[in-house]
Amino acid sequence: MDNTTTWKCNKCGEALVMKKVVFGYMNRSFSHEVPVCPKCSKVFISQALAEGRMVEVEEALEDK
Numbered sequence: 001m002d003n004t005t006t007w008k009c010n011k012c013g014e015a016l017v018m019k020k021v022v023f024g025y026m027n028r029s030f031s032h033e034v035p036v037c038p039k040c041s042k043v044f045i046s047q048a049l050a051e052g053r054m055v056e057v058e059e060a061l062e063d064k
């Protein structure tokens with residue numbers, strides 16, 4: 001993954017902005033910053049990112 005690449009909405013061509021979105025997971029909700037198109041509000045989450053974050057969340061819950 002190239003972190004310097006600016007993600008763009010493939011529909012609008014707008015550069016994505018990081019926005020806090022609330023996810024529901026196992027009857028709990030978590031907020032996390034994800035890339036969102038400022039024009040059409042489409043949220044871009046790759047499957048790998050989503051799965052990675054879910055793993056982080058599960059680990060965080062187990063620690064408490």
Ligand SMILES: [Zn+2]
Binds near residue numbers: 009037042
């Ligand atoms: Zn868009």
